[in-house]
Amino acid sequence: MLFTALFHTHKLVVILFAAIYLLKTVLLLVNKTNTLQRFTNFIKIPEMVISLLFLLTGGYLLMDIASFDMLFILKLVFVFTSIPLAVIGFKKQKKAFALVALALIMGAYGLAEVHKARLGKRHSFTEEVITNPQAENYVLSLHGKALYNAQCAVCHGQDGTAGLSGAKNLQASKLTEGEIEAIINKGKNTMPRMQGKFNDQEMKALLNYVKSLRQ
Ligand code: HEC
Structure with missing residues (x-):
C-alpha cells in the first residue's frame, strides 16, 4: 500500500521535474x-520541494x-x-548542457517505463504458468498423491494393489468417481469412514489420483 502510494508520488514528481x-x-x-x-525565480521553492x-x-x-x-x-x-548538467546549463545559459540534461531525464523516465514493462511481462508469465491447465493438473496430481500416501496407502499400498486388511485392489477397481467418493465418505467393512476429512479441493485431487492408479 505504502509502496504503491510512494511509487505514484515518485512518478508524478518525476513528470513535474521533467516538465x-x-x-x-x-x-x-x-x-x-x-x-x-523570472520563471526560475518563480519556480524556485516548488522546484526545491519537488x-x-x-x-x-x-x-x-x-x-x-x-x-x-x-x-x-x-x-x-x-x-x-x-x-548537475541542468544546474550548470540553466545558470550559465549553456544550451548544450540544458539539452543533454533534458535528454537524460527523459531517457531515465523512458528506461523506468521499459523496466516496469519488463517486470509486468514477468508477472504475466507467472500468471500464465499458474493458470496453465497442464501445470494445474500436475499440482493436482501431486496433491492427490500426497493425500493418498498419507491416508490410503497403509491398506491399499502405494500402487493400490497391497490389499491389506481386506482392502480392494484399486488398479482393478471399476467404480465411478461418485462411487469412490461415497466409499471414502461412508467407509465399507474395515475401510474407515472419512466423511469431512477432505475439503472439495482435496477430494478432487484424491479422486483423480485414485483413478490414475488404474492401468
Ligand atoms: C484401514 C484400511 C483402509 C484404508 C486406510 C483405506 N481403505 Fe479403501 N478399502 C479398504 C477395504 C477393506 C476395502 C474393501 C471394502 C469392501 O468392499 O469390503 C476398501 C475399498 C476401497 C475402494 C473400493 C474399491 C472397489 O473397487 O470396490 C476404494 C475406491 C477405496 N477403498 C479407496 C480408498 C481411499 C481413496 C482411501 C484413502 C482416502 C482408502 N481407501 C483408505 C480399506 C482401507
Whole structure:
C-alpha cells in the first residue's frame, strides 16, 4: 500500500521535474533569458520541494526494490548526471548542457517505463504458468498423491494393489468417481469412514489420483 502510494508520488514528481526542465530548456533555446530568469525565480521553492520529494521517494523505493538490473542502474546514472548538467546549463545559459540534461531525464523516465514493462511481462508469465491447465493438473496430481500416501496407502499400498486388511485392489477397481467418493465418505467393512476429512479441493485431487492408479 505504502509502496504503491510512494511509487505514484515518485512518478508524478518525476513528470513535474521533467516538465520544469523542458520549459526551462525551451526558454533557453529561444533566447527568452528574461522569462527564463523570472520563471526560475518563480519556480524556485516548488522546484526545491519537488526535487526533495523526488529524492526521498526514489530513495525509499530504492531500498524496497529487489531488481537491480542494468536498466535500473543506467536509469540512476542518467538521473544523477542530468541534475548537475541542468544546474550548470540553466545558470550559465549553456544550451548544450540544458539539452543533454533534458535528454537524460527523459531517457531515465523512458528506461523506468521499459523496466516496469519488463517486470509486468514477468508477472504475466507467472500468471500464465499458474493458470496453465497442464501445470494445474500436475499440482493436482501431486496433491492427490500426497493425500493418498498419507491416508490410503497403509491398506491399499502405494500402487493400490497391497490389499491389506481386506482392502480392494484399486488398479482393478471399476467404480465411478461418485462411487469412490461415497466409499471414502461412508467407509465399507474395515475401510474407515472419512466423511469431512477432505475439503472439495482435496477430494478432487484424491479422486483423480485414485483413478490414475488404474492401468
Ligand atoms: C484401514 C484400511 C483402509 C484404508 C486406510 C483405506 N481403505 Fe479403501 N478399502 C479398504 C477395504 C477393506 C476395502 C474393501 C471394502 C469392501 O468392499 O469390503 C476398501 C475399498 C476401497 C475402494 C473400493 C474399491 C472397489 O473397487 O470396490 C476404494 C475406491 C477405496 N477403498 C479407496 C480408498 C481411499 C481413496 C482411501 C484413502 C482416502 C482408502 N481407501 C483408505 C480399506 C482401507
